Amino acid sequence: MNLSPISDRDDQTGLLAARGFLLIFSFLAAGLVTVGYLSYKNYEQQYRTETVHQLSAIAELKVGELSRYRNARLGDGNVFYKNPAFFRLVHRFFEQPADADAQRQLLGWLGRLSQYGQYDRVWLLDAQGVTRLSVPGGQQPSASATVQLVSDVLRSGRTTFQDFYRNEKDRRVYLALMVPILDEPDTNRPLGVLVLRIDPSAYLYPFIQRWPVPSETAETLLVRREGNEAVFLNDLRFTTNAALNLHISLESTNTPAVMAVLGTDGIVEGRDYRGSPVIAAVHPIPDSPWFMVARQNTAEMLAPLQARLWQTVVVIGALLFGTAAGLGLIRRQQRVQFYRERAKSAEMLSASEFRYRRFFEATQDGVLILDAGTGMIIDVNPFLIKLLGYTHEVFLGKKIWELSFFRDVVANQDHFAELQQKEYIRYEDMALETSDGRRIEVEFTSHVYQVHHQTVIQCSVRDISARKKAERNLNETMDELRASNRDLEQFAYVASHDLQEPLRMVSSYMQLIDRRYKDRLDQDARDFIAYAVDGAVRMQNLIDSLLEYSRLQSRKKPFAAVNLTKVFGQALLDLEGRILETGAQITAGSLPVVRGDAVQLGRVFQNLIGNALKFRGEKTPEVRVEAEEFSTHWKITVRDNGIGIEPEHQKKLFKIFQRLHSRAEYPGTGIGLAVCKRIIERHGGETGVESVHGMEKGVPSGSPFRKKEDNHGRLQSN
Amino acid sequence: MAVYRAIEILLVEDNPGDVRLTQEALKENKIRNNLHVAKDGVEAMKFVRQINGFESAPRPDLILLDLNLPKKDGREVLAEIKTDEKLRSIPVVILTTSDAEDDVARSYDMHANCYVRKPIDLNRFIEVVKVIENFWLSIVELPRTENR
Numbered sequence: 001m002n003l004s005p006i007s008d009r010d011d012q013t014g015l016l017a018a019r020g021f022l023l024i025f026s027f028l029a030a031g032l033v034t035v036g037y038l039s040y041k042n043y044e045q046q047y048r049t050e051t052v053h054q055l056s057a058i059a060e061l062k063v064g065e066l067s068r069y070r071n072a073r074l075g076d077g078n079v080f081y082k083n084p085a086f087f088r089l090v091h092r093f094f095e096q097p098a099d100a101d102a103q104r105q106l107l108g109w110l111g112r113l114s115q116y117g118q119y120d121r122v123w124l125l126d127a128q129g130v131t132r133l134s135v136p137g138g139q140q141p142s143a144s145a146t147v148q149l150v151s152d153v154l155r156s157g158r159t160t161f162q163d164f165y166r167n168e169k170d171r172r173v174y175l176a177l178m179v180p181i182l183d184e185p186d187t188n189r190p191l192g193v194l195v196l197r198i199d200p201s202a203y204l205y206p207f208i209q210r211w212p213v214p215s216e217t218a219e220t221l222l223v224r225r226e227g228n229e230a231v232f233l234n235d236l237r238f239t240t241n242a243a244l245n246l247h248i249s250l251e252s253t254n255t256p257a258v259m260a261v262l263g264t265d266g267i268v269e270g271r272d273y274r275g276s277p278v279i280a281a282v283h284p285i286p287d288s289p290w291f292m293v294a295r296q297n298t299a300e301m302l303a304p305l306q307a308r309l310w311q312t313v314v315v316i317g318a319l320l321f322g323t324a325a326g327l328g329l330i331r332r333q334q335r336v337q338f339y340r341e342r343a344k345s346a347e348m349l350s351a352s353e354f355r356y357r358r359f360f361e362a363t364q365d366g367v368l369i370l371d372a373g374t375g376m377i378i379d380v381n382p383f384l385i386k387l388l389g390y391t392h393e394v395f396l397g398k399k400i401w402e403l404s405f406f407r408d409v410v411a412n413q414d415h416f417a418e419l420q421q422k423e424y425i426r427y428e429d430m431a432l433e434t435s436d437g438r439r440i441e442v443e444f445t446s447h448v449y450q451v452h453h454q455t456v457i458q459c460s461v462r463d464i465s466a467r468k469k470a471e472r473n474l475n476e477t478m479d480e481l482r483a484s485n486r487d488l489e490q491f492a493y494v495a496s497h498d499l500q501e502p503l504r505m506v507s508s509y510m511q512l513i514d515r516r517y518k519d520r521l522d523q524d525a526r527d528f529i530a531y532a533v534d535g536a537v538r539m540q541n542l543i544d545s546l547l548e549y550s551r552l553q554s555r556k557k558p559f560a561a562v563n564l565t566k567v568f569g570q571a572l573l574d575l576e577g578r579i580l581e582t583g584a585q586i587t588a589g590s591l592p593v594v595r596g597d598a599v600q601l602g603r604v605f606q607n608l609i610g611n612a613l614k615f616r617g618e619k620t621p622e623v624r625v626e627a628e629e630f631s632t633h634w635k636i637t638v639r640d641n642g643i644g645i646e647p648e649h650q651k652k653l654f655k656i657f658q659r660l661h662s663r664a665e666y667p668g669t670g671i672g673l674a675v676c677k678r679i680i681e682r683h684g685g686e687t688g689v690e691s692v693h694g695m696e697k698g699v700p701s702g703s704p705f706r707k708k709e710d711n712h713g714r715l716q717s718n
Numbered sequence: 719m720a721v722y723r724a725i726e727i728l729l730v731e732d733n734p735g736d737v738r739l740t741q742e743a744l745k746e747n748k749i750r751n752n753l754h755v756a757k758d759g760v761e762a763m764k765f766v767r768q769i770n771g772f773e774s775a776p777r778p779d780l781i782l783l784d785l786n787l788p789k790k791d792g793r794e795v796l797a798e799i800k801t802d803e804k805l806r807s808i809p810v811v812i813l814t815t816s817d818a819e820d821d822v823a824r825s826y827d828m829h830a831n832c833y834v835r836k837p838i839d840l841n842r843f844i845e846v847v848k849v850i851e852n853f854w855l856s857i858v859e860l861p862r863t864e865n866r
Contacts, residue, residue: 242801283834435850438745479856498786500815500838501733501736501815502738503838504815504836504837504838505733505736507838507839507840508735508739508838508839508840508843509739509840511733511839511840511841512739512742512840515841532841536838537839
């Protein structure tokens with residue numbers, strides 16, 4: 001049988017520990033991931049806000065700049081609009097084209113404009129749209145759109161901004177400001193039109209395209225609405241020749257440019273003209289058909305976010321790894337400790353198993369191990385095999401109820417069920433049959449317990465034949481003793497009756513002879529008769545004493561509290577006659593209450609005091625009764641001033657029928673002190689005698705009583 | 719002094735020595751008596767009930783009863799007499815060898831009128847018999863006188 005249930009249970013413990021660690025790790029991991037996630041989310045939000053803010057700031061800056069640019073250009077126009085001096089000069093020049101001075105003055109005006117750098121060309125057109133003057137010089141054909149617009153301006157008399165347009169002659173994009181030349185009082189009749197053409201590539205385009213921070217994808221662009229399309233007004237970073245050529249249908253509402261022209265003002269996300277995901281700030285530019293789109297690829301814009309995400313993931317990952325490693329290390333440490341302890345306990349267990357095995361093999365009880373489920377015998381110890389005289393093979397592989405010699409204990413499966421159900425069973429007075437047909441008496445006990453997930457029943461078989469035999473012997477002896485006691489009682493009774501009758505015959509008829517034939521008898525005959533009668537009388541006294549002695553046992557009463565002072569008083573009453581006769585002084589100290597038989601204790605006092613009166617010598621008797629307390633008992637002393645007892649005689653003193661004096665001196669049978677001794681012994685005490693010679697001659701008789709509270713248990717067994 | 723008829727005494731005693739001793743003791747007394755002897759309890763009961771050969775037996779004035787008897791012992795005899803309406807008025811004196819307390823107590827329980835231990839000294843025995851007679855006289859005097 002294997003008593004080392006180490007692996008399974010301990011593996012389970014290990015598994016539990018591992019689960020614990022996993023749990024701790026899960027908590028820590030969840031915490032870390034949450035912290036990482038929140039930190040990232042926080043950063044993302046902050047970053048997005050910042051980025052969008054930056055984008056907006058750039059966009060707004062540019063919007064403001066463009067707005068100011070337009071206003072500056074209109075301001076330029078206003079210099080000439082309804083300017084009487086300029087009007088007169090133009091009028092003079094138109095009237096007299098040959099007026100060199102006027103021409104020179106006009107060229108001065110226009111040249112300053114051109115020089116100022118904002119206008120690549122300035123024309124002066126007359127009311128028929130014919131170019132009259134151009135700075136710089138030389139013929140430069142106007143775009144058809146310009147020509148068209150000139151007539152509108154001439155008609156309306158208002159300064160007009162010609163938006164981005166393409167000059168079909170040189171394929172370039174321009175803007176133009178057209179200022180009607182009006183004399184203030186006569187507003188309806190423009191003299192001509194001043195056309196200030198702007199080449200956006202000189203200033204506007206670079207300005208628009210400029211991005212304050214380095215960026216791979218960021219760009220600013222202008223769009224305007226043309227029918228159902230949004231038209232890009234400047235050249236773009238990622239497509240060539242886009243200005244005025246790139247149109248996007250307004251249906252592509254996903255495109256920031258479209259959103260802008262449709263009235264959105266703010267930050268949008270969408271896809272740009274290339275289809276790339278972008279984030280854009282879109283704003284209308286006040287007093288213009290333009291819309292500003294400042295956009296950047298989402299990917300680029302969020303790249304730092306991506307980086308941050310990765311960074312966070314890496315940090316959290318590292319922390320998780322660190323945590324796992326730390327926990328793993330602790331776990332490993334624990335496992336090492338665990339295995340160390342396990343190894344130690346395995347060693348101890350192995351020692352324990354060795355001890356168990358030794359015990360199993362050496363014990364002087366038969367041991368049988370059963371499988372609790374099936375009743376199959378798993379193991380049997382050598383003692384049981386030897387005790388019953390069967391071989392090992394008889395037991396193994398059998399079910400317990402299949403062993404015929406166990407039938408008194410486990411006759412069948414139902415009996416076995418009882419063993420299974422009760423954790424502990426003890427049968428006494430069972431008999432087992434040995435191989436040679438003897439029946440031995442055994443005590444059978446069974447315990448149910450678990451070993452290695454297997455429930456077993458351990459049955460112990462103890463050979464109690466010897467004990468049983470001893471018990472029987474003891475019972476027989478007790479019975480004999482009881483019978484003997486009964487016989488003794490019977491004997492005492494018979495003695496008192498039947499032995500006395502012949503005695504009475506002897507003495508009575510002797511006396512009758514003496515009475516009737518006195519005259520015919522001589523003195524000798526009468527003496528002989530007297531001796532015979534005296535012998536018979538003494539015989540009767542002896543028989544009476546013997547009877548009394550034997551009755552100490554048969555007439556005993558159960559113990560109760562006895563007040564020795566009362567007992568003492570009663571004894572004095574019983575002895576009253578002799579006390580008066582002798583004039584004795586009998587006193588007592590303080591006497592205790594003890595447990596005992598009041599009648600018998602009274603007898604002790606009566607006998608001891610009676611003895612003192614009897615063996616009184618010459619003096620008037622003085623008797624003193626005293627009690628002395630000890631831890632477990634009382635010592636009661638009856639001290640007198642009588643004749644005393646020589647030390648060499650003291651041993652005989654308490655023996656039955658022992659006398660120290662002749663009957664002539666002191667009559668009696670010698671039963672008194674023997675009775676006292678027997679009574680005191682029955683009370684668990686001792687009797688003794690001390691002689692004190694000297695000042696006071698006395699015969700103290702010690703009779704220690706057990707204390708009232710102490711002697712209860714002891715005396716019950718008497 | 720009043721003249722009495724002889725007292726009819728039944729002595730129930732199996733020991734001839736005791737019977738004779740009783741007779742001798744009675745001889746020494748002045749009161750006339752007829753002593754009848756029954757040797758066992760069965761005979762004693764026949765006598766007191768005047769049956770089976772004792773039809774002509776007189777009704778005893780006094781029964782001296784030994785306790786240890788053959789066949790039916792004194793205790794049974796006492797019990798029968800004291801439970802019989804006709805017989806219970808007969809005084810019964812228990813004569814016994816022992817002063818065993820059990821015997822004494824039981825005898826009185828069964829309404830024995832007197833209990834006397836047979837003394838070993840003849841002179842004391844004679845005194846005892848005298849005491850018994852006096853005892854009887856104290857009991858019987860008045861009723862007997864009336865009857866006359």
